[in-house]
Amino acid sequence: MKIGVYSGRKDERDFFDRAASRCGVQLVACGAVPDLSNYRAAEGCRALSVITTPISAKLLDAFYSVGVRYISTRTVGYDHIDVAHAREIGMHIGNVSYSPDSVADYAVMMILIAVRKLKAIVIRAQGQDFSLGGVRGRELRDLTVGVIGTGRIGSCVVRRLAGFGCRVLACDLHENDQVRLAAEYVPLEELYRHSDVITLHMPATAENYHMIGRESIGRMKRGVCIVNTARGSLIDSQALIEALEDGRVGSAALDVVEDEAGLYYNDLKCVNLKNRELAILRSFPNTFVTPHTAFYTEHAVRDMVEYSVESCAAFCRGEDNPWLVI
Numbered sequence: 001m002k003i004g005v006y007s008g009r010k011d012e013r014d015f016f017d018r019a020a021s022r023c024g025v026q027l028v029a030c031g032a033v034p035d036l037s038n039y040r041a042a043e044g045c046r047a048l049s050v051i052t053t054p055i056s057a058k059l060l061d062a063f064y065s066v067g068v069r070y071i072s073t074r075t076v077g078y079d080h081i082d083v084a085h086a087r088e089i090g091m092h093i094g095n096v097s098y099s100p101d102s103v104a105d106y107a108v109m110m111i112l113i114a115v116r117k118l119k120a121i122v123i124r125a126q127g128q129d130f131s132l133g134g135v136r137g138r139e140l141r142d143l144t145v146g147v148i149g150t151g152r153i154g155s156c157v158v159r160r161l162a163g164f165g166c167r168v169l170a171c172d173l174h175e176n177d178q179v180r181l182a183a184e185y186v187p188l189e190e191l192y193r194h195s196d197v198i199t200l201h202m203p204a205t206a207e208n209y210h211m212i213g214r215e216s217i218g219r220m221k222r223g224v225c226i227v228n229t230a231r232g233s234l235i236d237s238q239a240l241i242e243a244l245e246d247g248r249v250g251s252a253a254l255d256v257v258e259d260e261a262g263l264y265y266n267d268l269k270c271v272n273l274k275n276r277e278l279a280i281l282r283s284f285p286n287t288f289v290t291p292h293t294a295f296y297t298e299h300a301v302r303d304m305v306e307y308s309v310e311s312c313a314a315f316c317r318g319e320d321n322p323w324l325v326i
């Protein structure tokens, strides 16, 4: 049984080899980013493993025409795939549920970096400015942290925050009893009104596109710190920039930004980037930006690869596939 792999990285190689031999499948390296120039490499594979690169309706049709019937993304989010079109043509889609601790650890680190003004401290120290002016931080135990989205990752974040002694407010459509042990569920409005830090942990959907924008920022505490390790589309970058400029938002730590596709995970040091919002955000001393690396731990990469291969093998054999989305 052949499984096609797109965008396979060197650091995934050993995990792929081990998973393939455990599942008794043959892997076919189909190329870098899947697109209309290389879809034919998938011929003979009923299932594919891909990562966060966009899979458009046209590309889905192309894969279908060469016999692909299942696409497993080695990611939790699947907003890069045109799922509605996949459903129409009968292409099945799956994701993976890797270690949520990878992103949860990172989110807490981002919160600390923001509230302790670490970016400004480090930049200044590099220029031998060891003065204290302007870099006094705040202690988490004195703050209220609002966690929006308490699924697998958000609930891990809540558990970690409990150890810092801060007040934790949570908001989700589906409440979780474990989360209730360390956080108080409140309506979104209340979370906005009372939180000193707001951290986002929900998937990107059409409904929550730009949920953090001019209007919602206006309902938050002045000087709020916003942390995003979820999806760039949750925040209106332009509105965030304006709010950071006038102090309505006091700081931000962003592992994801709008229109990051094609930029992140590439070495672009000699390229003028076509993402002005990213350039402005990176220029602010109170805005810490990382290139969508919250997931990137050994544990999580192993999970992503193994579960994706297992999921493809299960689909091809008609076995139970816990990662099937449609």
Ligand code: COI
Pocket (backbone or CB within 6 Å): 051, 052, 074, 075, 076, 077, 078, 230, 292, 295
């Ligand atoms: C996801 O799994 O949804 C992620 O955000 C990580 C991915 C970009 C590799």
